[in-house]
Amino acid sequence: MLPGEKKYPNIFSPIQIGKFWAKNRIKYASTETNFNYSDGFVSEKELAYIEAHSRGGSGIVTTQGAYTDPRGEGQGYMGMMGIWDDKFIPGLKKMADVIHQGDALACLQLMHCGRVGGINLPYTVGPSAIKQRLRRFRPQRKMSIPEVEECIQEHIDGARRAAEAGYEIIEISGIVGYLISNFISKFTNWRSDEYGGDIQGRSAFMRKIVEGIRKEIGPDIALGIRLCGWEMLDDVEGNTEEESLESIKIAEAAGCDYISVTVGWQESLGSVISRDIPMGEWLYVAEKTKKAVKIPVSMAYRLFVPEIPEKAIAEGKLDIWEMCRPQIADPALPNKIKWDRQEDIIPCIACQVCLARLFRDAPVTCTVRPSCGHEGEREWGYYGFPKAEVKRKIIVAGAGIAGLQAACIAAEKGHEVTVYEKTGHIGGQWYYASRNPWGEKSSKYWDDQEFMRWINNTKTQCDKSGVKFALNTPVTKELLEKEKPDSLVIATGAVPEVPDIPGADKPHVVSMFDVFTGKAKLGKNVVILGGSGAAISLALFVVGKMEKEKVKDYNLAMIDPAPRFGWDVNPSYIWRYRLRLRQAKVQQLTYGQAKKITEKGVVADWTIVERKTKEKKQFKNQTVPADTVILSRLVSSKELSYGSFKADTAMIGDCVWVRRGIDAIQDGYRLGMRF
Structure with a gap:
């Protein structure tokens, strides 16, 4: 048995x-x-x-x-x-x-x-x-x-x-x-x-x-x-x-x-x-x-x-x-x-x-x-990949899901792989999305915690194949000159965009990643700049956080130029997410443009389209109250400090352009197949 x-x-x-x-x-x-x-x-x-x-x-x-x-x-x-x-x-x-x-x-x-x-x-x-x-x-x-x-x-x-x-x-x-x-x-x-x-x-x-x-x-x-x-x-x-x-x-x-x-x-x-x-x-x-x-x-x-x-x-x-x-x-x-x-x-x-x-x-x-x-x-290696004829030394910059997948496949094919991650954890955006607003040890169910199952599985496969991890270690010109890899995989992901408007550098303007980890504290009036799936995940997290801390009479608003929020979310989910946001009375300010951030809030223009009549109502230079402004509109990370590195180089995942999780994993897998 x-x-x-x-x-x-x-x-x-x-x-x-x-x-x-x-x-x-x-x-x-x-x-x-x-x-x-x-x-x-x-x-x-x-x-x-x-x-x-x-x-x-x-x-x-x-x-x-x-x-x-x-x-x-x-x-x-x-x-x-x-x-x-x-x-x-x-x-x-x-x-x-x-x-x-x-x-x-x-x-x-x-x-x-x-x-x-x-x-x-x-x-x-x-x-x-x-x-x-x-x-x-x-x-x-x-x-x-x-x-x-x-x-x-x-x-x-x-x-x-x-x-x-x-x-x-x-x-x-x-x-x-x-x-x-x-x-x-x-x-x-x-x-x-x-x-x-x-x-x-x-x-x-x-x-x-x-x-x-x-x-x-x-x-x-x-x-x-x-x-x-x-x-x-x-x-x-x-x-x-x-x-x-x-x-x-x-x-x-x-x-x-x-x-x-x-x-x-x-x-x-x-x-x-x-x-x-x-x-x-x-x-x-x-x-x-x-x-x-x-x-x-x-x-x-x-x-x-x-x-x-x-x-x-x-x-x-x-x-x-x-x-x-x-x-x-x-x-x-x-x-x-x-x-x-x-x-x-x-x-x-x-x-x-x-x-x-x-x-x-x-x-x-x-x-x-x-x-x-x-x-x-x-x-495609469903039944396993054959070992590569020539073993390479590969450095992967970034331990998000694209980098993890590329490292996993490359190592399975027999290459020497080291993953460098500038933060203290792996998983990239999926790590942040899986944070439980009620606390990591809470028994209260938080659906996005399931992302960690894939992260943990892929880390295990990397470990079994001999992948090395260096956390809190960014890839720099000096590191590349020292290690002399045959191939460099750039998988540095995406970061929240800092808008080019007055007040974007104020202390109450914070990154969505800092909100997920608890590094940034929330006030009672919160504005999220962004309307993608990442922003919706963040909004639901904030709602859960407010419920956990029993904050009454809080206000949460989202501002984005899009006509509908969550355009990149799977159809099976988005209608329920929108329903949950409406039930939590989250303001979704569509066709929105933040113009400046003050101590009192975000000055913005937006247009609301009535769901039934399709009537448009425009708002100009309105102040949305905010003692916390969260940046969630993601852009490709361009922190490339690699000097004149001339060896084989590839970029994968959101650092190419911001997409969905499936695209990042596909990028990593296909690159791993190539090695």
């Missing part, structure tokens, strides 16, 4: 699904990638991606959803697999064979995307024609009874093809706003025929699909379904948790061998899988489901570390630990846990870049794993 198997005996115990036994209770969840061809055929890129997951150690590996209809009404993603014709069987069989090579059970998911489908059509279909809440999706058309019955048969035919392709498990998707969930939910099903009405009627579409598939494939193939345990659609009169639970019971009675339970829809107003939800938050939904059914229950969503599902399985709240994003970040996560090498796991930071890419009809990528989508390309 391996160390991790002893440490997590429940996770690594086998489990029976139908007539099959999975070697452990880890299930790689169905994940759309946009890697496949637009006509539905499986691509080599997708096969290489799935191979990484099959080799990674999961007991069950699930394919991405395959759409079941030839019209494309069920296709919700540009690179989505098809299963609506026998011509797809050979490619699907290749995928099943790849999964079996890793000694995992192969699970194929059937998915009709319903009101979020029809990616190449001017319309979507569903039980009723309900107005879309998200602008991305097309108008919905009501399905006739013959169309409903045709769709049921298409699911059954898809299941037959999956069985012929060699899959042990067939999974039906009925979550997040896809077609089956559209029928089950009161929000989207206003029908009065046999497919509408009460929860029994609204579940009839799902029930007939399950019963039809079970009859088609017989008892020797396992059958599961993903259903919503709580829709989080109370604001539009969606299903209650009790109604959702009833639909799950109906699925069990119809012939399902397991239930994968989820929370929320794409149209839910609440947060579900983002970083602001503590890990394990939704286990109560799995526990309620477990008490209501006799078949195994699996769950994903904010279960990133093994301690949580291990405890949940031991307590009877869960049977199977399901993961999507944590295994996008590291497909080898199960094996690393099994060997008790958690320090080697590339940690998902719930940034949602993978999801945002899908919504832009682009292939999935990953902030913390640049090799995502390149598993079959040797030069």
